[in-house]
Amino acid sequence: MSRFLFPKWSNALLPLIALVGATVPIYVLYFVAFGFSPKTLEVGYQPVQPVPFSHALHAGELGMDCRYCHNTVERADHAAIPATQTCMNCHTLIKPESPKLEPVQASYQDGLPILWTKVHHVADYAYFSHQAHVNRGVGCVSCHGRIDQMEVVYQSQPLSMGWCLDCHRNPEPNLRPVSELTNMSWGLALGLEGEARDKAEAEFAQQRIEVQNLYHINPSENCSTCHR
Amino acid sequence: MTTMNVNTKVRSGETDNTQDVPGSRAPLVLNMNKFNQVTQQVCQVAEARRTPMAWYITFAIGLGLLSLLGFCIVYLIVTGVGVWGLNNPVMWAYDITNFVFWVGIGHAGTLISAILFLFRQKWRTGINRFAEAMTIFAVMCAGIFPGIHVGRVWVVYWLFPLPNQMEMWPQFRSPLLWDVFAVGTYFTVSLLFWFTGLVPDLATMRDRAKGKIQQIAYGAFSLGWRGSNRHWHRYERAYLLLAALSTPLVLSVHSVVSFDFATSQLPGWHTTIFPPYFVAGAIFSGFAMVVTLAIPAREMFGLKNLITLRHLDNMNKVILLTGCMVGYAYSMEFFIAWYSGAIYEKFAFINRAFGQYWWAYFLMVSCNVITPQLFWFKAIRTSIPIMFALSLLVNVGMWFERFVIIVTSLANDFLPFLMGRVHAHLGRHRNLLREFRSLPGDVHAVLSLPPDDRHRRSEGGHARGGSAFR
Amino acid sequence: MPPRILFFAVALLSLFAMVPFAVIAWVRSAPSPGRPIHIIQDMDFQPRFNTQTLNPLFQDERAMRPQLAGVVALGEVGTPHFTDGVVDGNWAQALPSEAPMSMDLLERGQLRFNIYCSACHGYSGYGDGIVNQRAMDAMSNADGPIYGTAWVQAKSVHDPTVRDQSLGQIYNTITHGIRNMAGYAAQIPTEDRWAIAAYVKALQKSQDARLQDVPTARTCEPEQMSHASPTIDLTDRNIELGSKGATARIACLFIGVICLAAAFLLVFIGQMEWTAFWKAWLQNWFFILEISLGALFFVFVQHLTKAGWSTAIRRPAEVLASNLNWLWIGFLPFLILLLMGKAGHIFPWSDMEMLAAEAPAEAHLVEGKRAYLNTPFFLIRALIYFVVWAFFGTWFLRASLKQGRTDDSAPTRLMQKMACPAAILFGLTITFATFDWVMSLSPAWFSTMFGVYAFTGAATCGFSVLIITCILLQRNGVMVNVITREHYQDMGKLMFGFGMVFWAYIGFSQYMLIWYANIPEETGWFLARQLGDWGWFSAWLLFGHFCIPFVFLISKHPKRDWKTLLFAACWLLFFGWYDMYWLVIPVIPHDLGTFETYDAAVQAYASETTGIGHPVNWLLMVGMLAIFASFTIARLRAHPLLCRKDPWLKTSLDFENF
Amino acid sequence: MSATTKPSSAKASQADSPPRSYGLIAEFETPAQIMKAAERVRDSGYKWWDCCTPFPVHGLDKAMGIRQTILPIIVFFMGMAGTCAAFVLQSFTNASDWTVWAGVWVTGYPFLISGKPFMSLPAFIPVMFELTILFAALSTFGLMFAFNGLPQLYHPLFRNKRFRRATDDRFFIVIEARDPHYFKARTWEFLESLDPIAIEEVED
Structure with a gap:
């Protein structure tokens, strides 16, 4: 009577199965940790906008202050997308007939807003206030990245809760004098080398501490700070 | 391995081996004098060509109920936990009741396996395997309820301390999180204990199997067990260790479940006797469930020589003992509620017995304390129909125990405004009232919550940013 | 050898396993117009209208409604000066009162100017802003299309036509615009427009000023910022003590009487308060009582479970339990004190007048419990406990002795039956006795679990004394090979399980639940055991009663060796006594509720002492134990140490742990 | 170690040779x-x-x-490891703000709940107990079969x-x-x- 016998090599297979069994959970963990992270899923979102507006030109090359257009940022929680009027402050005169400006002109004529696509979305259950951050020396660049170098704006930071907490736990590296809010290159010591660079960096560090002391910055980590 | 001896006699089709002769143990396996007979008897359940018709019938009923459960769960997830009738102040009722009930049922398996093993109660071997299996399924049932109670089942992994983008961690000071660890550990250890016990038996099945599929399956799951005594040596140590580890674990699990309530300040919940009281209750309901399952099983599969009247008699004694313990706890609660001098505590217990849920309380007391007292009589302890009925009653009573503890304690809040201002809002919330009155759980509090102005005010603060569009 | 295809499959699988991570790396490296994937969507996008979102309800689909023309928002009505820059029909010359001149205003103006104006007008106001430059370049640049650019050089604010303008006029220009310049009313709030206007004026001045115009104090602005920076023979020879132990009995009695007399003497000469003495008496007497109660528990549980292994050691337990028929004597002092009405400092409820005077709040609470806490009922209850205990304590010994004289197993059956009521009555009496004699020492405090806690204490003391008794008997050359290491191991297990682990479980649960709920009327009892030296005392209780013996006894080997087991039993017996001290002696301070913080209470009671070092405590402990030992030895000598005809004896003698 | 645990792989390779x-x-x-x-x-x-x-x-x-097998001794130490692991886990996550590497960088997050201290030892004990049992039970199971080959x-x-x-x-x-x-x-x-x-x- 024949009886099923496992082949001899099945004994050698077992350590392999054990190895796979040990690897799979680690694999899955890492896959979830990296693959499902906002750094993968959220960062780099670069929607096509109705108007090919270039931040690199306006904010970078022209050096226009961010607040020229996003004028509510210091007074309100929301940093406003500018009204068409704001564009037309200049573009009534400058290149008014440019095809790139057609949607702007159309909006200006019929009074219907331009439908910009929102890039930076903080979940609706989190209450983020621009004014609270901006008026305490957190610069635009900290959350939005080098807007002044972006032809088309994309999300450069994960905007995840952990990312918020990193700064709330250690705000100092993201502080700057309020006067340098919109200065994208502040604190970089660009073009400096050696001792001069060290000196500049020491000075930036000093200024960050000063700002922290000036505004008594001790960010809350309570749940209700953001979820209320 | 003992043949019929002085300790047994045949009575109405049942071999009665419950006769006590001090100094000798009654046989636990009847009508057998060869090792092979035991193997034969045990294996015939799984090897039988024809499954009993009764099995198909019960399975069909079970499957039907399971589908209904599945449907209800989907409905609940889609609709929200409100379908339970949860509302302020009764924020959890059926979910936690069922959770505690099933975790309690789950205690019998490991208790029989572990504690009786440590106490060298050899009669455990007749019932331990299926009691362990029952435990595993009971804990799985229990696991459903916190899972769906969280409302958002898909994020239930948040219960575990995993690194995440929120850089958040579970709150280890919460008893609800202790539950996760306690029930998780309990399920894992029960599974290991059950499987460890199963391995040599699977090897027996493997060596008897006729079909190739069975040979492969039993071969794989028996892990190549060949009965080596060098293996048995470590195996026995490990089994003892697992039993020694499971024993305090069993105690801890239901203690932790009791902490869910007792750590609070709610009168009726905050009682220091809760941990041992819950454990006694869990063993009580668990043994009742084992009796409920053992009786049809021994009939259906012809296991009367293995699960003997003595096993059932012993289980009924455990039910009697734990029923008395539960009764002790009920009375201590009442006594201390009076003794404490705290009016709220007093109210909570008077309300429990005579309030709107008095019927649930008296159902609980009669099923849990009064009915088990019948087991003082040996005629009742050895009567199959009566013990079957009593075991069902105990389970009903224990379900109501949890219901009573949870719902009656919550249903009457203690804020004075709850009484005074209910009527003032009746007109405004007439429709709400009609809707809620049909639901279990007291809803007076909902109706009297003042409208919250603060939200409106804070919304106003955002208005100034509003002129960005032209 | 496994088939080769397995290797290929594994290699291929490993290769495919890399793909997801490659995709992740690729996704991270480049921006993409693809919408972000939200794995968990709930509440992320809420069904509400956010700022600047769409609302199809309106024709222009804007959720935020624009202001109607000519409508002024609530709270934004100002004087004509402030809103229009007009005073009495003329351009205002000065700043409105809503925006008074200050350095802050000018700085704000500068910042706003740099944001909104400098693009065209330049940072210095000369009309050389970068937009202006680019526009001019665009017009002249032939490289690209002009798209109808018709730029007019931006005005310099230093142009005399502007320099001479009044503040109001400049404000008006900013608000409504002029010629090619658009109005900035929508972009810049009123206050800020005034600030810009003021800054423009200052800018004009600055470009047309001399050094003397600058105040000396302002020439240099040295701003100092503070740099504050911030843990097995069954003949009589072997199973009867016979003449052995006579000396020990006398010696124990002698020591006991001496110790007790010395303790009394110390109190008479004023070394201790009488109240403190009677509390210490209560503690030590209750300790002895727990030993006997633990032994009684051991005896009836063996019958209840029809245990076979324990028959060899049951007689010593029966003897220990039989002491319950005289232990009531220790209660007599309290009977007398209560009848005399002088127990107020021990049992505060017995003297309500005194309690009301000392602690009115507590008295108020205790008033509600008078139906239970009153002297007559207290004494009746005590009588019930003593009758129940004395009955069962002696009944089991007598029944067992009867079994030793007959081959009939009837006495065994009877004992098995009797174990049921014994268990029930034991449970109830030990619970209420503890409530009466320990819990009511702090009459306002309560804990449902306290009865169970007392049971664990009885288990600790009873099982450890049973072990000590068995070892001492064997050391005296009796019970040789009757009691084996197998029995010791099992007794050790019971001591380990009930006296330590179960004790810790009950103790922890009670503490944790009270700690967690943090209700003032409950926490006081534990606070009193945490203040001053009591904190260390409690910590030692935890380590001495659980942690240290747990690690020591967890292995089977120390339980099987009589020397180590004797050590462990003595250790635990001591900690059973220690536990009683911890239960009885501390008093909840009446003022505990008045402290604002826990730290304040700790500070105030930092000097609180436990008094454990006082000789009276030790004299009472040694004295009572010695007298208890003396009576026990007397009974052990009077009866055989083994129930020779017990049906389970063979099982017990053959017993082996697996 | 068991005498019968493993047929060495060297033998396995000679599968084609006549049966031994x-x-x-x-x-x-x-x-x-x-x-x-x-x-x-x-x-x-x-x-x-x-x-x-x-x-x-x-x-x-x-x-x-x-x-006698040394299994119980190892299990004892594994249990202790479980106790420590639970203590470290809880005190790190709920009572420290340290950043440590645990496969990825993770940071503790002390936040105030119901006025309990961050380091709430009484509240940490249940999980410490459970992990002690879990570690000990898993190592008992795993090591028993591993030692048996x-x-x-x-x-x-x-x-x-x-x-x-x-x-x-x-x-x-x-x-x-x-x-x-x-x-x-x-x-x-x-x-x-x-x-x-x-x-x-x-x-x-």
Whole structure:
């Protein structure tokens, strides 16, 4: 009577199965940790906008202050997308007939807003206030990245809760004098080398501490700070 | 391995081996004098060509109920936990009741396996395997309820301390999180204990199997067990260790479940006797469930020589003992509620017995304390129909125990405004009232919550940013 | 050898396993117009209208409604000066009162100017802003299309036509615009427009000023910022003590009487308060009582479970339990004190007048419990406990002795039956006795679990004394090979399980639940055991009663060796006594509720002492134990140490742990 | 370590070569018989041998001369490791703001809940207890099978038809061919002296 016998090599297979069994959970963990992270899923979102507006030109090359257009940022929680009027402050005169400006002109004529696509979305259950951050020396660049170098704006930071907490736990590296809010290159010591660079960096560090002391910055980590 | 001896006699089709002769143990396996007979008897359940018709019938009923459960769960997830009738102040009722009930049922398996093993109660071997299996399924049932109670089942992994983008961690000071660890550990250890016990038996099945599929399956799951005594040596140590580890674990699990309530300040919940009281209750309901399952099983599969009247008699004694313990706890609660001098505590217990849920309380007391007292009589302890009925009653009573503890304690809040201002809002919330009155759980509090102005005010603060569009 | 295809499959699988991570790396490296994937969507996008979102309800689909023309928002009505820059029909010359001149205003103006104006007008106001430059370049640049650019050089604010303008006029220009310049009313709030206007004026001045115009104090602005920076023979020879132990009995009695007399003497000469003495008496007497109660528990549980292994050691337990028929004597002092009405400092409820005077709040609470806490009922209850205990304590010994004289197993059956009521009555009496004699020492405090806690204490003391008794008997050359290491191991297990682990479980649960709920009327009892030296005392209780013996006894080997087991039993017996001290002696301070913080209470009671070092405590402990030992030895000598005809004896003698 | 744990992989590679002898098995009918037989084998100096029984036979360990396993000691320390792990986990996540590497960088997050201290030892004890049990139980289970060299789905003994009753009602003594004292004829003779029901040779 024949009886099923496992082949001899099945004994050698077992350590392999054990190895796979040990690897799979680690694999899955890492896959979830990296693959499902906002750094993968959220960062780099670069929607096509109705108007090919270039931040690199306006904010970078022209050096226009961010607040020229996003004028509510210091007074309100929301940093406003500018009204068409704001564009037309200049573009009534400058290149008014440019095809790139057609949607702007159309909006200006019929009074219907331009439908910009929102890039930076903080979940609706989190209450983020621009004014609270901006008026305490957190610069635009900290959350939005080098807007002044972006032809088309994309999300450069994960905007995840952990990312918020990193700064709330250690705000100092993201502080700057309020006067340098919109200065994208502040604190970089660009073009400096050696001792001069060290000196500049020491000075930036000093200024960050000063700002922290000036505004008594001790960010809350309570749940209700953001979820209320 | 003992043949019929002085300790047994045949009575109405049942071999009665419950006769006590001090100094000798009654046989636990009847009508057998060869090792092979035991193997034969045990294996015939799984090897039988024809499954009993009764099995198909019960399975069909079970499957039907399971589908209904599945449907209800989907409905609940889609609709929200409100379908339970949860509302302020009764924020959890059926979910936690069922959770505690099933975790309690789950205690019998490991208790029989572990504690009786440590106490060298050899009669455990007749019932331990299926009691362990029952435990595993009971804990799985229990696991459903916190899972769906969280409302958002898909994020239930948040219960575990995993690194995440929120850089958040579970709150280890919460008893609800202790539950996760306690029930998780309990399920894992029960599974290991059950499987460890199963391995040599699977090897027996493997060596008897006729079909190739069975040979492969039993071969794989028996892990190549060949009965080596060098293996048995470590195996026995490990089994003892697992039993020694499971024993305090069993105690801890239901203690932790009791902490869910007792750590609070709610009168009726905050009682220091809760941990041992819950454990006694869990063993009580668990043994009742084992009796409920053992009786049809021994009939259906012809296991009367293995699960003997003595096993059932012993289980009924455990039910009697734990029923008395539960009764002790009920009375201590009442006594201390009076003794404490705290009016709220007093109210909570008077309300429990005579309030709107008095019927649930008296159902609980009669099923849990009064009915088990019948087991003082040996005629009742050895009567199959009566013990079957009593075991069902105990389970009903224990379900109501949890219901009573949870719902009656919550249903009457203690804020004075709850009484005074209910009527003032009746007109405004007439429709709400009609809707809620049909639901279990007291809803007076909902109706009297003042409208919250603060939200409106804070919304106003955002208005100034509003002129960005032209 | 496994088939080769397995290797290929594994290699291929490993290769495919890399793909997801490659995709992740690729996704991270480049921006993409693809919408972000939200794995968990709930509440992320809420069904509400956010700022600047769409609302199809309106024709222009804007959720935020624009202001109607000519409508002024609530709270934004100002004087004509402030809103229009007009005073009495003329351009205002000065700043409105809503925006008074200050350095802050000018700085704000500068910042706003740099944001909104400098693009065209330049940072210095000369009309050389970068937009202006680019526009001019665009017009002249032939490289690209002009798209109808018709730029007019931006005005310099230093142009005399502007320099001479009044503040109001400049404000008006900013608000409504002029010629090619658009109005900035929508972009810049009123206050800020005034600030810009003021800054423009200052800018004009600055470009047309001399050094003397600058105040000396302002020439240099040295701003100092503070740099504050911030843990097995069954003949009589072997199973009867016979003449052995006579000396020990006398010696124990002698020591006991001496110790007790010395303790009394110390109190008479004023070394201790009488109240403190009677509390210490209560503690030590209750300790002895727990030993006997633990032994009684051991005896009836063996019958209840029809245990076979324990028959060899049951007689010593029966003897220990039989002491319950005289232990009531220790209660007599309290009977007398209560009848005399002088127990107020021990049992505060017995003297309500005194309690009301000392602690009115507590008295108020205790008033509600008078139906239970009153002297007559207290004494009746005590009588019930003593009758129940004395009955069962002696009944089991007598029944067992009867079994030793007959081959009939009837006495065994009877004992098995009797174990049921014994268990029930034991449970109830030990619970209420503890409530009466320990819990009511702090009459306002309560804990449902306290009865169970007392049971664990009885288990600790009873099982450890049973072990000590068995070892001492064997050391005296009796019970040789009757009691084996197998029995010791099992007794050790019971001591380990009930006296330590179960004790810790009950103790922890009670503490944790009270700690967690943090209700003032409950926490006081534990606070009193945490203040001053009591904190260390409690910590030692935890380590001495659980942690240290747990690690020591967890292995089977120390339980099987009589020397180590004797050590462990003595250790635990001591900690059973220690536990009683911890239960009885501390008093909840009446003022505990008045402290604002826990730290304040700790500070105030930092000097609180436990008094454990006082000789009276030790004299009472040694004295009572010695007298208890003396009576026990007397009974052990009077009866055989083994129930020779017990049906389970063979099982017990053959017993082996697996 | 068990004498029968692993057929070495070197042997496995010679699968094509003619079958080698694994050893001899002797079949007994009662526990008492095998007990006596085991004592004889033990005293005769064989090292690579074993008893296979359908259930653990009390006293056979001693008859075979098996030393106590160190399993309980390891399990004790694994349990302690569980206690420490739970303590570290809880105090790190709920009572510290440290950033440490645990596969990824993670940071503790002390946040205030119901006025309890961050380091709430009484509240940490239940999880410490549970993880103690979990670590100890998992290591008991894992190490018991690991020390036994299980799972081992293939074993030469499974080739023998008689041996199938080793899991039912028969008791076997196995003497392996690799034992230095093993000489087939002599060992066969020795086994016969033990008075078994049957003796058979098992091929590898």
